[in-house]
């Protein structure tokens with residue numbers, strides 16, 4: 001195993017901004033206000049057949065036809081800057097040549113070999129063990145974040161001999177039986193949570209539940225509540241606490257710096273496994289392989305997804321060496337998990353991150369983003385809070401800074417304005433969520449932030465601020 005400092009040194013070429021430079025006279029360019037006529041026509045026909053489209057698509061039914069690096073193009077010829085990496089997925093930008101070539105090579109050679117070992121699977125697993133920090137020693141490969149989370153639940157049960165789970169308010173972990181029972185339930189998912197799944201509050205630095213007399217967030221109070229909850233609300237058979245290091249969908253909700261180290265100790269003292277669902281936050285998104293490294297914490301089980309394959313459906317569940325025996329009892333056999341194309345994609349992603357020194361570049365971008373976000377906050381009264389770690393950001397819009405009342409209307413309008421100016425990003429409630437590819441140059445990042453800044457200004461004016 002190597003530590004973070006060592007892995008970050010293992011770069012060969014370094015970040016080359018020229019590779020990702022864009023002519024800002026050309027990007028973004030809107031020739032037909034989105035959704036343009038061609039998008040509308042193709043989408044209308046598609047939507048007659050495809051059901052259950054996301055709010056994002058319903059709000060802006062644009063039909064994308066091409067993606068390269070940090071850009072997207074639609075069928076009407078509109079050119080966008082991608083400021084969300086698709087849906088937190090294309091961390092290395094669209095169609096990174098090394099990733100595309102790796103997938104193509106195996107698409108021509110061997111597409112599927114069940115869970116037999118292949119040379120490329122062997123190479124990926126060794127590479128993962130090389131770069132991941134801590135004492136990880138067991139991996140299973142899957143094809144969605146949800147299935148990796150389900151595997152984590154099975155493993156936690158096998159390793160602990162217990163069957164109950166704690167998860168946190170506003171977390172998201174997927175859409176199947178177990179993973180959905182870890183998350184906020186609503187009518188999309190059916191009438192009830194599976195037995196043995198319980199939710200608890202987690203510390204949110206902007207909206208703390210429990211504070212010290214000086215108003216600062218009191219992490220200890222949360223942990224005390226967890227103890228009380230286990231005593232009163234469970235049968236004391238808690239196998240694990242499962243949580244996102246940073247809550248992505250909920251709006252880039254950051255924990256206080258002492259939360260993960262204290263939670264690690266709390267878990268150890270109670271023989272409860274710590275499961276970090278890093279489907280959204282891993283593989284460079286926060287400038288580290290794992291987001292929990294930002295707080296020097298090693299989980300017992302971690303799930304990887306989204307940026308792990310940069311768009312190719314490949315995910316993983318990784319366990320510490322001491323649980324390798326337990327995970328060996330859990331069958332890893334799936335139709336697609338760990339197929340040669342998937343392994344090639346994930347391996348190429350890790351190599352690109354190393355070769356292009358992208359963990360460091362994401363941290364450099366973080367410095368730029370933090371400064372720019374703070375500047376925006378000082379100029380816009382509707383911004384209540386700004387948050388950023390690596391290339392994962394959140395801007396919380398409020399009607400009034402003293403009451404912190406969420407400003408959903410403003411969020412929707414800002415999203416629409418910026419999209420119409422050529423910024424492809426994720427729709428907001430009252431929290432603007434940004435997750436640009438970590439390969440983005442500071443010049444392009446600055447342009448994207450200018451579009452958001454300008455859009456917030458216009459919306460403030462429109463709403464009388």
Ligand SMILES: Cc1ncc(COP(=O)(O)O)c(C=O)c1O
Nearest residue numbers: 144145146172173174277279280
């Ligand atoms: C933290 C987290 N876990 C799990 C999932 C589910 O992943 P997938 O959509 O690949 O099944 C997501 C998806 O957004 C996620 O953000």
